[in-house]
Amino acid sequence: MLRLEKLVKTYKTGDQALKAVDLDVPEGQVLALIGPSGAGKSTLIRCINRLVEPTSGQVFLGETELTRLSSGALRRERCRMGMIFQEYALVERLTVMENVLSGRLGYVGFWRSFLRRFPQEDFDEAFRLLDRVGLAHMADKRADELSGGQRQRVGICRALIQDPAVLLVDEPTASLDPKTSRQIMRLICELCKERKLAAIINIHDVALAQMFVQRVIGLRFGTIEFDGPPDALTPEVLTTIYGEEDWEATIEKVEDENGDTIEAAE
Numbered sequence: 572m573l574r575l576e577k578l579v580k581t582y583k584t585g586d587q588a589l590k591a592v593d594l595d596v597p598e599g600q601v602l603a604l605i606g607p608s609g610a611g612k613s614t615l616i617r618c619i620n621r622l623v624e625p626t627s628g629q630v631f632l633g634e635t636e637l638t639r640l641s642s643g644a645l646r647r648e649r650c651r652m653g654m655i656f657q658e659y660a661l662v663e664r665l666t667v668m669e670n671v672l673s674g675r676l677g678y679v680g681f682w683r684s685f686l687r688r689f690p691q692e693d694f695d696e697a698f699r700l701l702d703r704v705g706l707a708h709m710a711d712k713r714a715d716e717l718s719g720g721q722r723q724r725v726g727i728c729r730a731l732i733q734d735p736a737v738l739l740v741d742e743p744t745a746s747l748d749p750k751t752s753r754q755i756m757r758l759i760c761e762l763c764k765e766r767k768l769a770a771i772i773n774i775h776d777v778a779l780a781q782m783f784v785q786r787v788i789g790l791r792f793g794t795i796e797f798d799g800p801p802d803a804l805t806p807e808v809l810t811t812i813y814g815e816e817d818w819e820a821t822i823e824k825v826e827d828e829n830g831d832t833i834e835a836a837e
């Protein structure tokens with residue numbers, strides 16, 4: 572469904588962030604991208620929707636080669652890729668509802684969106700999504716009145732109202748406390764399952780990744796060092812990805828938000 576072939580990114584500074592990365596993500600698969608700081612995780616995510624322009628290689632979304640598209644065609648294809656950011660990227664002075672509806676901007680004509688005249692079905696869908704993430708009662712609140720966890724839920728609704736084929740998620744929990752982080756990861760993974768949506772989640776927290784995803788990709792120096800199920804992430808594998816460290820503490824059992832003990836993703 573999403574396919575990267577020999578994807579290379581070399582920044583102007585000479586930094587080789589991605590070295591010929593091959594990756595195939597089937598429909599409906601949620602995968603976590605882990606690796607040390609500077610491994611190339613954000614670059615990989617951003618090369619997919621060309622927020623960062625790849626140096627060479629190809630990216631396919633279904634049959635469409637994204638790396639060949641002109642800027643107009645790319646704008647249209649970006650509607651099929653929902654993005655969720657670490658810092659939420661909400662418009663602070665707009666309401667929750669308006670922030671969610673902004674996910675439709677790629678579909679609604681310029682003047683209609685400028686005047687914020689979205690079709691009724693967009694409002695209905697925004698309400699359904701807000702209800703699904705537990706925020707229907709906050710639709711009229713301003714974004715700057717929300718907590719971090721609530722903001723990220725709005726960010727999730729904004730990505731989903733695009734009706735994307737794939738979600739690109741860049742450190743969704745980095746600004747959240749541990750309990751809220753688990754709730755947000757669970758929500759993202761549940762929504763992907765409900766919608767048969769593929770997702771690539773760039774995440775620093777290995778234990779959190781292991782709890783929720785079916786597949787983990789370990790990146791190091793712009794190269795895939797590990798590709799497998801979460802329970803195959805042994806201390807030896809983690810050492811290959813991150814270097815020498817005491818990993819026993821990292822892959823210890825983790826408590827979920829109900830206080831239940833979880834070892835890895837089901």
Ligand SMILES: Nc1ncnc2c1ncn2[C@@H]1O[C@H](COP(=O)(O)OP(=O)(O)OP(=O)(O)O)[C@@H](O)[C@H]1O
Nearest residue numbers: 582583584586588607608609610611612613614615
């Ligand atoms: N805009 C840029 N210009 C030059 N070099 C960059 C740029 N962005 C990233 N890099 C370099 O590319 C490499 C990969 O960076 P990237 O941010 O993709 O890694 P990451 O795995 O997401 O790191 P982190 O977990 O710290 O966010 C690093 O060496 C980084 O310094």
